[in-house]
Amino acid sequence: MRKGLWRASLWAALALAALTGVGRAGDNETVGETLDVCVYPGDAGQYTGREAEWVGSRGQSRRLLGFKIGFRHAPANVGIRYRGHFENVGDTDWVSEGQVLTGGEGRRLEGFSIELTGKDAAKYNVLYQAHLENYGDTPVICNGLFAGTRGEGRRVEAISVIVVPK
Numbered sequence: 001m002r003k004g005l006w007r008a009s010l011w012a013a014l015a016l017a018a019l020t021g022v023g024r025a026g027d028n029e030t031v032g033e034t035l036d037v038c039v040y041p042g043d044a045g046q047y048t049g050r051e052a053e054w055v056g057s058r059g060q061s062r063r064l065l066g067f068k069i070g071f072r073h074a075p076a077n078v079g080i081r082y083r084g085h086f087e088n089v090g091d092t093d094w095v096s097e098g099q100v101l102t103g104g105e106g107r108r109l110e111g112f113s114i115e116l117t118g119k120d121a122a123k124y125n126v127l128y129q130a131h132l133e134n135y136g137d138t139p140v141i142c143n144g145l146f147a148g149t150r151g152e153g154r155r156v157e158a159i160s161v162i163v164v165p166k
Contacts, residue, residue, distance in 0.1 A: 034051055034071055034072055034073050034074065034075070034163055035050060035051035035069060035070070035071060035072060035080075035161055035162075035163060036048065036049075036050060036069070036070050036071075036072050037049050037050065037051070037053070037055045037067065037068075037069050037159065037160075037161055038055070038067060038068050038069075038070075039055050039056045039064050039066070039067045039158070039159060040064060040065045040066045040067065040100070040102070041056065041057065041062045041063065041064055041065065042062060042063040042064070042065055042106070042108065043062060050072075051161060051162050051163065052160065052161075052162045053160060054131065054158045054159070054160045055067075055158060055159055055160065056131065056156075056157050056158030056159060057157055057158055058131045058137075058157060058158050059131075059157075060157070061133070061157070062157055063108040063109070063133075063155040063156070063157065064108065064109040064155065064156050064157065064158075064159075065102055065103070065106060065107070065108065065109065066084070066100055066101050066102030066103070066109060067082075067084075067100075067101055067109070067112070067159060068098060068099060068100045068101060069082055069097065069098075069114065069161060070097050070098040071097060074097075075120065075123075075124060075163070076120060077118045077119040077120035077121075078116055078117070078118045078119075078120050078121050078123075078124060078163075079096065079097055079116065079117040079118045079121070080096075080097045080114065080115070080116055080117065080126065080163075081094045081095060081096050081097065081114075081115060081117055082094065082095060082101060082112060082113065082114040082115070083095065083101065083112065083113050084101050084102075084103065084109050084110075084111065084112045085109070085110045085111040085112065085146070085148060085149075085150055086102075086103025086104075086107040086108065086109055086110060087103065087107040087108045087110060087153070087155075088103075088107060089103040089104070089107055090150075108155045108156075109148075109155065109156040110148050110149055110150065110152070110153070110154060110155060110156060111130065111146055111147055111148020111149055111150060111156065112128075112130065112146070112147055112148060112156070112159070113144050113145060113146050113147070114126050114128050114144070114161060115143055115144035116143070116163070122166075123165060123166055124163050124164065124165055124166060125142050125143055125163070125164050125165075125166055126142060126143060126161065126162070126163050127140050127141070127142045127161070127162050127163075127164065128140070128141055128142070128147055128159060128160060128161040128162070129141065129147060129159065129160045130147040130148045130156045130158070130159055131156070131157045131158040131159070131160075132148060132149065132154045132155070132156060132157065133154045133155045133156075133157060134154060135149075135154060147159075
């Protein structure tokens with residue numbers, strides 16, 4: 001199977017599992033209903049979405065200035081944190097769940113990392129993708145690895161995130 005098709009199939013399978021409730025994020029929480037994702041585009045305002053959805057714009061040439069992620073229904077003893085790489089700033093420090101991550105002064109987001117924290121974080125994977133200017137969708141990235149570019153000046157236009165049990 002072609003590499004790109006395989007990645008698309010994997011992401012589709014994870015999204016389908018999330019939307020149909022296959023897999024559990026905790027005793028009563030269904031994967032796909034656990035995260036809220038909010039992005040801040042360069043044209044002001046915000047876009048919000050849920051786990052496994054693309055949040056932002058794909059193919060519309062709109063940069064993101066920042067984002068935040070929060071649990072709607074957090075698995076027991078699990079948190080989330082994230083950091084970004086911004087134009088002319090570089091990598092930021094990690095921020096905790098629910099905090100807005102920006103590079104300040106209208107600087108575009110060029111990449112990011114997301115990881116789970118807490119006593120039971122090892123029981124889950126956080127999977128994510130970026131939609132990049134003049135590139136398209138990145139491969140599925142997981143557990144704190146970097147999605148995006150450094151030093152290429154490519155903007156992130158949308159992100160998608162999902163938490164799944166191991």
